[in-house]
Amino acid sequence: MSKQVDTILTGGTVVTMNEHYDIFTGGAIAIKDDAIVAVGPSEEIASLYEAEETVDCANQVIIPGLVNAHTHIPMTLFRGLNDDLRLDVWLGYLMPLEREFVTPEFVKLGARLACAEMIRSGITAFADMYYFEEAIAEETAAIGMRALLGQTVLVFPAPDAETYEDALVRCRRFIEGWNGHPLIQPAVAPHAWYTGTPEMDRACADLARAYDVPIHTHVSETQLEANNCRQQHHMDVVSWIGSHGLLETKLL
Template sequence: METVDLLLIHGAVVTMDAAGHIFLDGAVAVRGSEIVAVGPSGDLAVRFAARETVDCQGCAIIPGLINAHAHVPMSLLRGLVADQQLDVWLFGYMFPVESRFVDPEFVFTGTQLSCAEMIRGGTTTFVDMYYFEEEVARAADMSGMRAICGQTVMRLPTPDAASFDEGLERARVFIEQWHGHERIIPTIAPHAPYTCTDAIYREAAALCRRYGVPLVTHLSETEREVEESRREREVTPIRYAKRVGAFDGKCIAAHCVHATEDDIRLLREHHVGVAPCPSSNLKLASGIAPIRRFIEANLRVGLGTDGPASNDDQDMFTEIHLAALLPKGISGDPTAVPARDALALATSLGARAVHLDHLIGSLEPGKRADIAVVALGRLHSAPRYHYAPDALYSHLVYGARSADVRDVLVDGRFLL
């Protein structure tokens, strides 16, 4: 028998692999940070001797969830202001408050709170964009999570940089200091076309290409943003981003709520990861992203929570639920985004969106052991029918909640 470090047994294993394999009495074998085998419990129990065996009877074993866009230190601004549109919320409240209160301690403490919340809800990977990003990286590393950390740069003064030149230099130093970390990917995040310049995007893109990291930015979040971009630049924010080099390397574009058909073509051709944030987009009245169209167009599409100041949580189960329901409601088609596709947005498809599908997003041999174990027998999710293996997708998308998460692992290490 082969020896492994961990064997999760007797759970309903939802692999989210390309073939959609589900093992209703399944097991996952882990050695070090990697998954070495997935299959029926009986088969793996015969093949492997484990140093630790965990019984997952009555639970689903799923890939760790991926939050493709967040501002995690903003957990400390949760509930500060509500019922405002994005421009008023951002320029009237957030920027002034951040300029006064955001410092390294604020960022580190807010990130700690967010990491605890995300881990408790089954999220193992997040993509961040904020200030003093080295503190986000430090807190994420201490928590054991996987993260892409984007140092924000704007043409406006920010809490950590008086000018965009200072911001670019801060980003360069941050990337150099953290480059090569096993779980933390440091990068730069030009905030948005309406807060940046051509030079910021071009220099940010060059920095990302030099270090092989993805550029993170906001694009086409509101209808007003698109209208102003057309008026001032004669192109949409997404085409503008392409023009200034943001798509020359890997890119993760948050929101894209008002992407046109031409925009969608550009995003697909340049392999841009797209991260709609359903709760935040609804609360700020920014609109509803065309998630069904993104999937049909084979975009690299995932889901994000956005910041806790505009959500007000980091619950990926809620985002999955909304991603399944909203397209149905606006299209009149109950098959618009099936449950399996909705779950994929936070797992296998989400991994493609953040350019990490070679490592995470599905439970397959050779991938990292980023895993969530979800209890299935709670009052709000009982009974569970077994008329078809695919029924489990519906159970997880429409019935499960973040509080049902029992265990969470990253790189084979229990975080919960």
């Protein structure tokens, strides 16, 4: 007897990420509630399952959701401002703009736009780092995407915190509010070595370890940054942040 499912996607080329990386030409997927219950050749799925809705996927490829591994999603609203500049010069323009305009409403609006664009591109999960991350979490969870969301910590005054100590308080509150959520993984996000201090890095590492959450940070984004770290600290960026305990965390 056939088992009842909600939806069957059938007749497409199904690319799996199972342990054999199977690809089924003329394959099908059976879905019930929010889970894939079976993947295989179309005839096999048709013989085992009955669905309320069957979608013909002929000439289509069905792939697992893509993961965007590094984002600042509300910055979609800054798109086009000062393009094509060196990162350090660009940040000189962007950081004052962020302090002026970034609010919980701003990040929610930007997050909504970014999530719509990501979904359109086949992305179902992303790793973010920004300000007012709790507002981004609310928006992301309501949309139904999965995300690792890092609350930014840096030594300069930020849109949501005057000091890094304030940022750490926000970050702890964010972790406590969202840890264990089925879609959202909260994280600590020390922005970069050059916007932090050894004390700040250590405090971030301590917080991440205390709640067993990941760290999301920038490491060696540019040649200039890598050179500066060697000049100032006589070691590469990975060694420098490692000397503050960041490598002993779940680091992204």
